[in-house]
Amino acid sequence: MSNIKFKGDPINVSGKIPGVGEKAEDFTFVKEDLTEGSLADYNGKVKVIMAVPSLDTGICQNEARAFNEKLNGKDGVVGIVVSRDLPFAMKRFCGAEGLDTIISASDFRYNDFASQYNAEMIEGPLKGLLARIVFVLDKNNNIVYKEEVDDITHEPDYNAAMEAVEKLG
16 A cells, blocks of 8 residues: 555555656546546646645645646646546636646546555545645656655655656657
C-alpha cells in the first residue's frame, strides 16, 4: 500500500498506486462543460496529473494555483487536476481564480481515475475522495515522476515535479 497520511494518521488507498517506469492507463473524466475527456485526448504531450481530494479545500486550491502558474506558457505540456468534485464546482473555482492553464477533470461519474490508479482513500475522514498524488507523464504516457504526498494536509514538491517536466522538454 502507500505511506499516505491524514494529519499524521495512516490512510489506506484502494490498491497499489502506479509508479515510475509504468505506463499510465487511459481514463475518462467529465470536463467543465459536462462533456467527456480522456487522457488520450492529450497524446503527444507531456502531462502533469494532480490528483486532489477537493478543490473546496485550501491546500487543493493552493496546489491548483501553483501548477497553473508553473505550467503557464509551457508548450507541449498539459496539467490535469483530477478530483471527485462536481464539474460545476471545479469550473466555479477555476473561473473565479482565473486558472486557465490547467484542465479540470471530474472523476465523479466514471470513477476511472480512482479505480485505475488506486487513488481512492478507503478510510479516514476523507474516505471516498482521491489521495493527493502528482504524476508526470512523458509524451507516451510513461510515468517518469510520482509523488504520493506524505500527508493529505501538505502540498506537493512543486520543484521536483517541474524538474521532471523540464527533463522531458
